[in-house]
Amino acid sequence: xxxxxxxxxxxxxxxxxxxxxxxxxxxxxxxxxxxxxxxxxxxxxxxxxxxxxxxxxxxxxxxxxxxxxxxxxxxxxxxxxxxxxxxxxxxxxxxxxxxxxxxxxxxxxxxxxxxxxxxxxxxxxxxxxxxxxxxxxxxxxxxxxxxxxxxxxxxxxxxxxxxxxxxxxxxxxxxxxxxxxxxxxxxxxxxxxxxxxxxxxxxxxxxx
Numbered sequence: 001x002x003x004x005x006x007x008x009x010x011x012x013x014x015x016x017x018x019x020x021x022x023x024x025x026x027x028x029x030x031x032x033x034x035x036x037x038x039x040x041x042x043x044x045x046x047x048x049x050x051x052x053x054x055x056x057x058x059x060x061x062x063x064x065x066x067x068x069x070x071x072x073x074x075x076x077x078x079x080x081x082x083x084x085x086x087x088x089x090x091x092x093x094x095x096x097x098x099x100x101x102x103x104x105x106x107x108x109x110x111x112x113x114x115x116x117x118x119x120x121x122x123x124x125x126x127x128x129x130x131x132x133x134x135x136x137x138x139x140x141x142x143x144x145x146x147x148x149x150x151x152x153x154x155x156x157x158x159x160x161x162x163x164x165x166x167x168x169x170x171x172x173x174x175x176x177x178x179x180x181x182x183x184x185x186x187x188x189x190x191x192x193x194x195x196x197x198x199x200x201x202x203x204x205x206x207x208x
Contacts, residue, residue, distance in 0.1 A: 017174035028103035088146035106188035
């Protein structure tokens, strides 16, 4: 059973992760996004139950189990629908310790267009995104969206675009999940810029 000290530790880790995302260039004008962490060896999740990640504070941390039952804190209805995306990842991937969801502008442009981000930038290959970032078919947030996310999950895969919605990245730690999110946004910006020159070119020899 978790102790009060454990809760404080993970609560503070989540606040730090949310602050790191807010200090990046990943947020849309609204600042919308959410972050969750799952402590290693547990079936519990800490989640940012707030409408924006800007100025996120400890009072908005919610602790849940993998079934979605709230164990501590208050989960507003809008946040309850979004948290299903996070739980879908954790249920499918025991190796994942952090999930990030943002509407990062360039990557979300690809999501709204229904276009995958391919491995046209070398850092994607170096950091395990050589298969690119696929598009998950659109569904209303909640159970339907979670079902599509689960269907798209594969081992060793750390990012997906949510059609007409945004971006989902995940990894073993918050630092790694944020790094993946930055790589995806960077690749999307390059893809949009390269469109003026005839379009981005895939790295030779990579999977098509």
